[in-house]
Amino acid sequence: MLLLLIPAVAIAVLLGVNLGWQWVLAPLLAAVLLRWSIASLRVLVTDAKHLEGEAGGPAPVGADERTLFWCEECGTEVLLLIRGTSRAPSHCGQRMHERTEIRN
Numbered sequence: 001m002l003l004l005l006i007p008a009v010a011i012a013v014l015l016g017v018n019l020g021w022q023w024v025l026a027p028l029l030a031a032v033l034l035r036w037s038i039a040s041l042r043v044l045v046t047d048a049k050h051l052e053g054e055a056g057g058p059a060p061v062g063a064d065e066r067t068l069f070w071c072e073e074c075g076t077e078v079l080l081l082i083r084g085t086s087r088a089p090s091h092c093g094q095r096m097h098e099r100t101e102i103r104n
């Protein structure tokens, strides 16, 4: 990697001095932006795969228990009727806490 970097820097300096630094900085900026956007998309894809891998589809919550999600930040409580995934929903920018009550 370092052996490739030395001639690349030499070519970049040569281009920058002779043609102007915009010919060096613009492609460099484009490469950084491209790598960043591809990395962001990869995160989205792996997140979706994680959801796909879970067994079974949406399942109704059993009648003998009651599952609530509560938000630590604002105190909102949400009653779960059908469980789609095992992940807790988000509120106020963070995951909600799960609380399961057994009904008598």
Ligand SMILES: [Zn+2]
Pocket (backbone or CB within 6 Å): 071, 072, 073, 074, 075, 076, 091, 092
């Ligand atoms: Zn909240």
